[in-house]
Amino acid sequence: MRKAGLAIFLVFAIGSAARADEVTAWNNTLFRSGVVASSSSQNMSRFAALVQTAVFDSVNGIERRYTPIHVAPAGPAGASSSAAAAQAAYSILSRLYGQGGLFTPNQQATLDASLxxxxxxxxxxxxxxxxxxxxxxxxxxxDAIWTWRSTDGFSLAAPTWEGFTTLGQWRPTPNDPYPSPTALAKGVGYPQYATMTPWSIPSRSQFRPGGPPPLTSAQYAKDFNETKLMGSQMSTARSSEQTVYSWSWATGTASYLWNHVAVSLLEQRGDDRHDLKRNDKKDEDNHSDGSSTLLRNARVLAALDIAVADATIGCWDAKYTFNFWRPITAIRETADVGNAATTTDATWTPLFATPAHPEYPSGHSCVSGAATTILAKEFGEHTRFAVTSDLLLGVTRSFRSFTDALEEVKNARIFSGIHFRTACDDGTTLGKQVAQYVLDHNFQRAH
Known part of the structure; x- marks a missing residue:
């Protein structure tokens, strides 16, 4: 698990020049603030949902086009939708990163300048x-969104959690990027996300997958041997391209990446307005301040970040339900599991440092499954885009579809040696199910 500031993606749509508005501008401010504070992937999923829900309900409260997420659409007639969006985002970000906020350094002056x-x-x-x-x-x-979510179970102080010693169960890994013996007590594994209240789905376990394969099964052996072969630090089976794209997806903040994909595509599209739930339906209203585009952008980013937040909660529910061990532990300790198709390698080391939480399901896969479902619905499955990571000195990955990108995310987690195939497949399914629920139960046209 990497901190947000360690891998920053430049994301761009392949097409015409981009145009920003206050919704997309404040989304960029949100993630810049997160990078400065080194906010984790888990925390950024919640913080992005806070900001984008506030932005959507504020703009929609004036335009009154959709059912709200939480705040009834009672904005004053004639009010500036753009000013409402900016102030809503500013109000949340100031509580997170400003004077007296949750994180250091104090970024209030930067937020004031942005406003x-x-x-x-x-x-x-x-x-x-x-x-x-x-x-x-x-x-x-x-203010209303902040108060609403203040009792959702979020806490920066995680409960102490030290894992297990049983075969197949998670325990601290030898190449943990946070090797301090007190690290888990400080919340590195984020077990508190396993018990948080979701934003949209009825319960944390709504889409809980069936669990990892039994240690004695053929599927476990298949997963085990794939990761052992392809994810080793010194693997000769992994191609140079596979190594490159494993590092390209190494960012610990997948929500950061997918928000930047969304913003890039929204800004490229400009005033070409579409309905998230019916892509062939054109908006008929075009307000003088561009607020129809503003509302569309607010809706897309709210859908994205609510789906990502709930996918994270659902994923962490599953992680701490099954508590499955990481490949480095499994491969070094597999001798006693009773599966003749798996063999121990006491010195095996993965390409990446292993994140400090259970293996199943894959967090990147959960988040990316949710994000690509939302974005494919909005922009079309075969939308072209590219991402460039400064972690690899400008290496660019180009995609012709969201499915192509999602498959690469899954493979990258396996080829980096930190996940098994089943965790990636099941995580993707969980994320897709969460996203579809969010689309089906929110953002209904107001009558």
Whole structure:
């Protein structure tokens, strides 16, 4: 598990020049703040959902086009949707990263400057009265979302969790990137996410997968031997390209990557408005301040980040239900499991340092399954995009479909030696199921 600041992706759509608005601008501010604070993947899934839910409900509360996530659409007539979006995002981010916020360093001055820049842009097309009204409404929504989720079970202080000694069960790994003996007590494994209240799905276990294969099964042996062969640090079976793309997907914050994909595609699309639930349906309204585009962008990012947040919660529920061991432990200790098709290698080491939480299912696969489902629904399965990682000095991965990218994510986790195939397949399924539920039960057209 890597910190957010260690692997930053530049994401771009393959097509025309991009155009930003206050929704996409504040999404970028959100993730820049997370990078500065080294916020984890798990925490960023929650923080992004907080921000994008507040942004959506604030804009939708003025436009009144969809059912809300939490705050009834009671925004004042004539209020600036852009100002509402900016203020809602600012209100959440200030609580997270500003003066007296949850994280250091204090980024309040940067957030204040971002808000001032937003208001200067908005003043070019909205009146002072509309801006004030919009800001007041955005603050109201931001406050309501923060209060709503303040009892969802989130805590920066994780419960102490040290794993097990039983065969097949997770225990601290020898190449843990956080080797301190007190690291788990400090929340490295994020067990608190296994008991958090979801945003949309009815329960954490709603889409809980069936669990890893039995240690004596043929499927376990197949998974074991694939990772042992392909995920070894010194593997000669893994191609140079496979090594490169394993590192390309090494970022610990998958929500960061998929939000940047979404923002890039939204900005490229500009004013070409579509309905998330019916891609062939054109929006008919075009407000003078571009607020129909603003609402569409707010809706897409809210759907994405709610799906990612719930996929993370569902994934961590499964991780701490099954508590399955990581490949490095399995391969070094497999002699006694009773499977003749698996053999021990006491010195086997994976390509990557092993994340400090149970193996099944794969977190990257859960999040990426959710994200690609939302994005394929909005932009079309065969949308072309590319990602460039500064971790590998500008190596770019280009994709012709979201499915292609998802398959590469799954393979990257196996070829990096930190996951088995079943964990990636089942994680992908979990993420897709969560995303479909989010789409089916939210963002209904208002009548």
């Amino acid at each position: 001032a820049a937003s208001l200067a842009r908005i003043a070019r097309y909205d009146s002072a009265a509309a801006i004030k009204s919009g800001r007041d409404w955005g603050q109201t929504v931001g």
